[in-house]
Amino acid sequence: MSLTPDDVRRLAHLARIDVAAGETDAVLEGLNRVLGLVEEIRRIDTKGIEPMSHAVDPHVPNGQRLRPDQAKEPDRRDAYQAVAPAVQEGLYLVPKVIE
């Protein structure tokens, strides 16, 4: 199946990426080319096959390791906020959300 310009606008909104009106056609064509490539897998019979979510799950039958829920990392808030576009008094600044 092929996507429509409306689909592109919906996906762009879900992905939070502005797609300018003039770009929609080119984006649409690219997406449809890729979807045409991956379409083939839908025809494969996978009845009874477990999804493989971890690259070595044949070797790690118990799945991914969990760690105890304890805070171990030191507080480095200042270092992390130093790379943010806008902070004030230890808080990240964003446009006003609630009127």
Add this chain to the structure above:
Amino acid sequence: MLNSTLLELSALLAAKKVSSVELTRACLERIGRLNRELNAFITFDEERAIAAARRADERRSKGGAGPLTGIPIAHKDIFCTTGLRTTCGSRMLENYTSPYDAHVVDELERAGMPLVGKCNMDEFAMGSSNESSYFGPARNPWNRDLVPGGSSGGSAAAVAARMVPVATGTDTGGSIRQPASFSGVSGIKPTYGVCSRYGMVAFASSLDQAGVLGKSAADLALVLSAMAGFDERDSTSLDRPKEDYARFLDNDIKGLRIGLPKQYFVDGVDPDVRARVEEAVRWYQSQGATRVEVDLPNAALGVPVYYVIAPAEASSNLSRFDGVRYGHRAKDYTDLVDLYCRTRAEGFGPEVKRRILIGTYVLSHGYYDAYYLQAQKVRRLIARDFTQAFERCDVLMGPVAPTTAFAVGARSGDPVQMYLGDVFTVPTSLAGLPCLSIPCGFDRKGLPVGLQLMGSYFSEASLLGIAHRYQQVTDWHLRVPTETPL
């Protein structure tokens, strides 16, 4: 000196015939001379590198040196480094300097390797040609009109042009092996989970794996031994004992069973590529190895499965780039959603946007089962093919890519044409298997051809040994590109 192996450099350093400062200066001088044309480095820092080399020399004089102490290295610009920006090839992170180091960076720093700079790459590692980099494509040292491969293209070009003896890379669907093949160097992608992903900017987390590009398999073994190992900060890091990956370098290959997947020797493969690979296999046979044809019936589904799973994971991982906590932020916006949408429209290039949109689609309501879940099921079928194949052979061999390096611009207009070039690397990525690419000759245009060695889980040391035996009797891996003579 710049064409020496790591063992040779290590011996020179130990014998005090050269200092780390001299060696590092020689690399920096060559980077300064060649980088304008090759664009292999996004960032390099002479002062920092020389300071690290001085520390390595001091450590050696006090008797605390290991085999890698004092040997310069470059990191793919996907590994976070404090004090040196980490761009991931993107405008989004153009001015980002990480507050922490990647685990791999820490380990190699602990080994005493001075960091000379950060290598060019496809944006967020999404690409097979290095052309999606915001900083422009790196160029192939064998012919500057050609791509070096990708996504670790800068690392491959830097090693090929002898700007640095060894460099790190990452491989999600072939991003170490394919540039190694295109640029005439050796490269290893270990088993998924062997190297920590902590501090490695995430693309597709169930596939991303760090590795090494260098001149020879023996060099790769040394560096991999230093950078691999358990790290509790990566939940997929495997808790296994530390390994010496050089321990099987001198293993005999007599009796080795080489499997040749029939899906890797098909009509679409360039005849020169196929001929070089078959010549290498015949050499192994002449040393007492046997060959057996194996069937990987689902391998051809690797590309479609990969281009569902990788974009799906990317769309989720890259949602963190929102213009709030780090990275680019748009100048003008009306509200929070507008801030996100404009920031991401400006910060990401077209290929990254395409993959995020594809990923968003295959994860969206009504399509998740048909695409993403189905891809994960077919992924298991592909992995099973390999498990069955390894019941009949010890190693699989084949080409790394259907062609040698192509021209800059030749495939950038058509994503599907670019993706199809990954046909021989994505199946093992999906299965999580270790693989190696080593130079095995040249095509009619004088471009390097890579031989791919694929092993069962955790067989890195054996694979490196198999490659090393070949490199003891061939010198493809020591050839210096004609356009960048020493």
